[in-house]
Amino acid sequence: xxxxxxxxxxxxxxxxxxxxxxxxxxxxxxxxxxxxxxxxxxxxxxxxxxxxxxxxxxxxxxxxxxxxxxxxxxxxxxxxxxxxxxxxxxxxxxxxxxxxxxxxxxxxxxxxxxxxxxxxxxxxxxxxxxxxxxxxxxxxxxxxxxxxxxxxxxxxxxxxxxxxxxxxxxxxxxxxxxxxxxxxxxxxxxxxxxxxxxxxxxxxxxxxxxxxxxxxxxxxxxxxxxxxxxxxxxxxxxxxxxxxxxxxxxxxxxxxxxxxxxxxxxxxxxxxxxxxxxxxxxxxxxxxxxxxxxxxxxxxxxxxxxxxxxxxxxxxxxxxxxxxxxxxxxxxxxxxxxxxxxxxxxxxxxxxxxxxxxxxxxxxxxxxxx
Amino acid sequence: xxxxxxxxxxxxxxxxxxxxxxxxxxxxxxxxxxxxxxxxxxxxxxxxxxxxxxxxxxxxxxxxxxxxxxxxxxxxxxxxxxxxxxxxxxxxxxxxxxxxxxxxxxxxxxxxxxxxxxxxxxxxxxxxxxxxxxxxxxxxxxxxxxxxxxxxxxxxxxxxxxxxxxxxxxxxx
Numbered sequence: 001x002x003x004x005x006x007x008x009x010x011x012x013x014x015x016x017x018x019x020x021x022x023x024x025x026x027x028x029x030x031x032x033x034x035x036x037x038x039x040x041x042x043x044x045x046x047x048x049x050x051x052x053x054x055x056x057x058x059x060x061x062x063x064x065x066x067x068x069x070x071x072x073x074x075x076x077x078x079x080x081x082x083x084x085x086x087x088x089x090x091x092x093x094x095x096x097x098x099x100x101x102x103x104x105x106x107x108x109x110x111x112x113x114x115x116x117x118x119x120x121x122x123x124x125x126x127x128x129x130x131x132x133x134x135x136x137x138x139x140x141x142x143x144x145x146x147x148x149x150x151x152x153x154x155x156x157x158x159x160x161x162x163x164x165x166x167x168x169x170x171x172x173x174x175x176x177x178x179x180x181x182x183x184x185x186x187x188x189x190x191x192x193x194x195x196x197x198x199x200x201x202x203x204x205x206x207x208x209x210x211x212x213x214x215x216x217x218x219x220x221x222x223x224x225x226x227x228x229x230x231x232x233x234x235x236x237x238x239x240x241x242x243x244x245x246x247x248x249x250x251x252x253x254x255x256x257x258x259x260x261x262x263x264x265x266x267x268x269x270x271x272x273x274x275x276x277x278x279x280x281x282x283x284x285x286x287x288x289x290x291x292x293x294x295x296x297x298x299x300x301x302x303x304x305x306x307x308x309x310x311x312x313x314x315x316x317x318x319x320x321x322x323x324x325x326x327x328x329x330x331x332x333x334x335x336x337x338x339x340x341x342x343x344x345x346x347x348x349x350x351x352x353x354x355x356x357x358x359x360x361x362x363x364x365x366x367x368x369x370x
Numbered sequence: 371x372x373x374x375x376x377x378x379x380x381x382x383x384x385x386x387x388x389x390x391x392x393x394x395x396x397x398x399x400x401x402x403x404x405x406x407x408x409x410x411x412x413x414x415x416x417x418x419x420x421x422x423x424x425x426x427x428x429x430x431x432x433x434x435x436x437x438x439x440x441x442x443x444x445x446x447x448x449x450x451x452x453x454x455x456x457x458x459x460x461x462x463x464x465x466x467x468x469x470x471x472x473x474x475x476x477x478x479x480x481x482x483x484x485x486x487x488x489x490x491x492x493x494x495x496x497x498x499x500x501x502x503x504x505x506x507x508x509x510x511x512x513x514x515x516x517x518x519x520x521x522x523x524x525x526x527x528x529x530x531x532x533x534x535x536x537x538x539x540x541x542x543x
Contacts, residue, residue, distance in 0.1 A: 116422065118422045118426050118503060122426055126429075127434075128430050128438075129434055131434070131438050132438070132441075135438065135445075139399065150445065151446060155442065161434075161435070
């Protein structure tokens with residue numbers, strides 16, 4: 001390891017953190033603007049032209065706010081919890097590649113931080129650590145609403161982690177590798193979203209539950225829990241929890257783009273490698289818009305239905321998806337490469353069957369009530 | 371003294387301190403958190419030995435899933451504070467005695483094998499190769515297929531058992 005390499009790693013890590021923190025600030029503006037347009041409002045437009053200085057105004061406001069620590073709170077964990085929430089959200093993107101390699105200052109610089117052969121597993125393990133922050137924030141506040149939020153979040157995130165992991169497995173099997181770069185390379189001709197549309201849908205739904213976004217924002221349901229796990233937090237500590245939520249959105253969109261939407265691949269990216277980060281950013285913006293759109297459209301679902309949906313619908317469906325993917329790959333390898341198309345066909349069939357079953361169940365319940 | 375050894379010593383101290391902290395802390399939440407730290411240190415040991423898969427599985431399964439469930443149960447039951455004083459007064463001397471026996475055994479084995487250094491020189495050499503995951507998967511699904519399947523059936527049986535036990539009987543409100 002040379003000194004220059006060490007400097008390069010330091011700079012790349014620093015840039016990634018800066019991108020995530022700056023991305024958080026402008027994601028809040030993006031979300032408020034998009035929500036406003038969907039609700040036929042204008043949105044923030046006072047600070048700077050088109051409101052582009054709004055995140056800075058928000059940050060200054062939060063810094064100057066008084067920070068309260070409840071008298072009966074567990075002080076150490078209360079202060080530690082926002083940090084524990086934020087750190088996994090920042091480090092999870094370390095394995096996501098933003099491009100292949102570019103030449104800069106006479107050096108070949110790779111556009112990814114870590115290229116480890118257990119990349120997808122790394123994401124799973126960091127995601128499973130991320131639960132602690134929310135749980136501890138809820139418990140250490142010594143407030144029953146915060147506590148309920150913490151309990152809900154731990155149950156919810158563990159339940160949906162299963163489906164998330166199984167959705168990862170379908171992408172891993174299609175690529176035949178757990179390295180993120182290999183997965184991107186395997187999507188050179190065909191994105192996995194076309195080969196495994198239902199797996200992608202499961203991934204997108206499960207990620208909404210993992211990052212506590214509406215309609216699965218049970219841990220912070222305003223009407224029932226007043227704000228859930230962060231009800232006692234104020235000032236910069238609240239800002240850290242908020243930051244973690246939005247950084248998780250960015251991270252999970254980057255992971256989704258890499259696993260199912262071709263990552264940094266796009267037209268001409270082989271000849272001009274610097275196009276990689278641009279394509280990645282475009283895909284990120286589109287996926288993030290999907291999350292905001294869902295927030296503007298769907299009402300929050302009830303907690304027991306959330307758990308029933310996770311365990312009785314998502315988990316069996318994702319198990320079926322894994323089975324279908326494995327069988328399709330085996331058929332394509334043993335009989336005819338064209339048979340790989342049985343994977344999307346059978347997956348869509350399974351998806352339609354699931355939707356029909358949910359519809360039937362809902363009709364039955366309605367009939368029983370009437 | 372190379373970097374690996376320094377890293378090992380630091381991690382070993384952290385591992386022992388967190389284990390002791392878990393035993394000594396009077397709050398169940400803190401005990402659980404010490405255990406999480408301990409699991410994380412053990413995961414780094416696996417990484418140092420060149421077994422990234424085991425390291426990641428350790429973090430995902432033990433530090434992630436299982437300990438979160440522990441925390442969930444502790445919080446749900448409101449059992450954060452342990453009662454003062456011993457519930458089972460004979461437990462402590464017995465435990466100390468057994469621990470002394472274990473330590474003596476381990477020490478005896480360690481000193482007996484001290485002169486055998488082979489096999490520990492570079493344990494991560496072959497699993498460190500880029501194909502480590504493939505090699506592990508091949509041996510798991512060829513050589514150890516039966517134990518693997520038996521374990522999965524065992525887990526399935528446990529799951530079905532839990533569902534049967536928690537299901538409401540017909541006629542019960």
